[in-house]
Amino acid sequence: MTAKHIDEMMMRHALTLAHRGLGHTWPNPSVGAVIWQMHNGEPVIVGRGYTQKGGRPHAETEALAMAGDAARGAAIAVSLEPCAHHGKTPPCVEALVKAGVGRVVTALEDPDPRVSGEGHRILRDAGISVMTDVLKAEAERVNQGFLLRVREQRPFITLKLAQTADGFAGADGKPLMISCAMSKHRVHLARASHDAIMVGVGTIIADDPDLTCRLPGMMHLSPIRIIIDTHLDTPSTARVIETAAKVPTWIITAEDAAVDRETNLKREGVQVIRVQKDSQGHLDIKAAMRRLAEIGITRIFSEGGPTLAEALVVNRLSDCVEIITSPEALGRAGYVALRPALKSALADEKLFVASPPHVMGRDHLQYFERVR
Numbered sequence: 073m074t075a076k077h078i079d080e081m082m083m084r085h086a087l088t089l090a091h092r093g094l095g096h097t098w099p100n101p102s103v104g105a106v107i108w109q110m111h112n113g114e115p116v117i118v119g120r121g122y123t124q125k126g127g128r129p130h131a132e133t134e135a136l137a138m139a140g141d142a143a144r145g146a147a148i149a150v151s152l153e154p155c156a157h158h159g160k161t162p163p164c165v166e167a168l169v170k171a172g173v174g175r176v177v178t179a180l181e182d183p184d185p186r187v188s189g190e191g192h193r194i195l196r197d198a199g200i201s202v203m204t205d206v207l208k209a210e211a212e213r214v215n216q217g218f219l220l221r222v223r224e225q226r227p228f229i230t231l232k233l234a235q236t237a238d239g240f241a242g243a244d245g246k247p248l249m250i251s252c253a254m255s256k257h258r259v260h261l262a263r264a265s266h267d268a269i270m271v272g273v274g275t276i277i278a279d280d281p282d283l284t285c286r287l288p289g290m291m292h293l294s295p296i297r298i299i300i301d302t303h304l305d306t307p308s309t310a311r312v313i314e315t316a317a318k319v320p321t322w323i324i325t326a327e328d329a330a331v332d333r334e335t336n337l338k339r340e341g342v343q344v345i346r347v348q349k350d351s352q353g354h355l356d357i358k359a360a361m362r363r364l365a366e367i368g369i370t371r372i373f374s375e376g377g378p379t380l381a382e383a384l385v386v387n388r389l390s391d392c393v394e395i396i397t398s399p400e401a402l403g404r405a406g407y408v409a410l411r412p413a414l415k416s417a418l419a420d421e422k423l424f425v426a427s428p429p430h431v432m433g434r435d436h437l438q439y440f441e442r443v444r
Contacts, residue, residue: 078115079177082106082149083207087179089122089131090151090214095265095295099368100127101182101218105135107148107173118142130155132164136171144172151179151211153204156194157186165194175201179211183222216391217267217370226361229389230266231374232259233381233409234396240406241378247279248406250398254433259375260285264293266373268322268364272380273301276310283312283375284319296320298364298372300380302355304333308340316341324360357383378407382414393418393440396432 089104096102100123107119119142121134132154136143154164154176168176176195181204182188195202212219217228234250235241242248251259263269264285275281276299284294297312297319304325306313312321322343325334334344345367347359364372374384384390395410395418410418417423424440431437 073114078108079149079203079206082108082115082117082147083151083177083179084210085117085120086131086149086151087207087210087214089120090211091265093123093125094214094217095267095293095371096125097123097127098217098267098370099221100130101152101215101370103131103150103152103215105131105148105150107135107139107143107146109142109146118146119148128161130161130164133161133167136167139171145174147175147177148173149177149179149206152215153178153180153182153187153189154191154195155182155184155187156190163191163194165191168195169198169200173200175203177203177206179205179207180215183219220391221365221368221370225365226358226389227267227365227369227372228391229270229361229372229374229384230262230392230394231381231384231390232262232394232396233378234398235409236398236400236402236406238401238403239409240402241409242278243402243404243406248402250400251396252398252433252435255396255435255437257287258432258437260287260290262373263295264290266295266371267369268296268298268372270298270300270372270374270376270380272376273299273305274379275375275377276301276306276312278377280311281375282315284315294319295373296322296369299323300355300357300360300376302326302329302349304329304337304344306337308336313337313340313342324355324363326355354383357387357389361389378409378411378414382411385414385417388442391442393424395438395440397429397436397438399434399436 086104086106090102093102102123104122108115108117119135119139121131123131156163156165220228269283283297301323324345327346348356350356427439429436429438
C-alpha cells in the first residue's frame with residue numbers, strides 16, 4: 073500500500089465523518105479528521121472526529137482527544153486546513169503541534185482570510201510534514217456551503233420541487249399530496265443535513281406545513297425555518313408560528329413591511345429580518361441570501377413553490393435542483409411547477425448538468441447541478 077493510497081483512504085474516511093456534521097455546525101464548516109499510526113506497514117487508526125454541533129469542538133481536537141498519547145509521531149488527515157486564529161477556542165494548529173503529530177494531510181486550504189494558508193505555514197515552521205490538496209474536489213463538494221459563504225457571501229442552496237405527471241405543483245390554493253412515502257423520507261433526511269429550510273409565504277398559506285424533520289429519533293435535527301414574506305402576510309395561526317418557540321423560525325421581509333405585524337410575530341418567538349426590495353417591488357432575493365450568509369447560514373434546502381424556485385434560479389442562486397415527479401396526473405388546471413424561466417435554465421447545458429432520472433418508490437427524481 074503506497075503512501076498516496078493511504079493518504080487518500082484516510083482522507084476519504086475524514087470526508088465521511090465531515091458529512092455527519094452537515095447542517096449542524098454553521099457558521100463553521102463541517103470538518104472530519106482521522107489520525108493513524110503505521111504498524112508493520114499497515115495504517116492503524118488511533119483517533120477520529122468531526123466538528124460538533126454549533127461548530128465546537130473542532131474535528132482535530134476531537135480526534136486528538138481520542139488518540140491521546142498515540143497522536144505523537146502519527147499522521148492526521150483533515151478535510152480542511154486546520155484553523156490558525158484564536159476564536160472561542162485556541163487554534164487547532166497549536167493543538168496539533170503540542171500533541172507531537174508528525175504529518176498533516178489536508179484536502180483544502182481554508183478560504184477564511186484569518187487562516188488562508190497560515191495554518192499550513194505554522195505546521196511547517198514547527199517541523200511537521202504537510203501534504204495538501206488530497207481529494208480536493210471531493211472536499212469542495214462536502215463544504216460547498218461554507219466555501220460559498222466565504223467566497224461569494226451567499227449560502228449553498230438545494231432547490232426541491234415536486235410535480236404531478238402533467239407538470240403541476242398545486243391547485244386551488246389547497247394542499248396537494250404529490251410525493252410518495254419514499255420521496256418524503258428522502259426530503260426529511262435532506263432537511264436534517266441543511267442549516268435551514270426555506271419556503272415562500274405562499275407555501276405557508278396554501279399548505280400550512282410544519283417544516284421539521286419528522287423521521288423517528290431525528291426531530292431534534294430540524295433546522296431553522298426561513299420564510300420569504302415581503303409584506304409579513306404569514307398568518308399568526310400558521311403551524312410554523314405556533315411552534316416558533318420550539319423550532320427557530322425566521323421571516324425575511326421588506327424594509328417597509330408593517331411594524332405592528334413584526335411586533336406580533338416577535339411576540340411568538342419569530343425572528344424578523346428586513347432587506348431591501350428589488351426594482352420590481354419584490355423582496356430582493358440576492359440581498360436576502362447575503363444577509364443570511366452574514367448571519368452564518370451555509371446550507372439551505374428550499375422547498376418553496378414555483379415562484380420562489382424561479383426567483384432562485386433566475387438570480388443564479390440555486391446550486392442543485394431536485395425535481396420529483398409523481399406518476400399521477402392532476403387532471404385539471406393548476407399551478408405549473410416549472411415556470412418558463414426555470415424550465416429554460418434547467419435545459420441549458422451551460423447552466424446545469426442533468427443526471428439521468430431514477431426511480432424513487434413510485435416517483436421519479438431528476439437532479440440538476442449548477443455548472444461552475
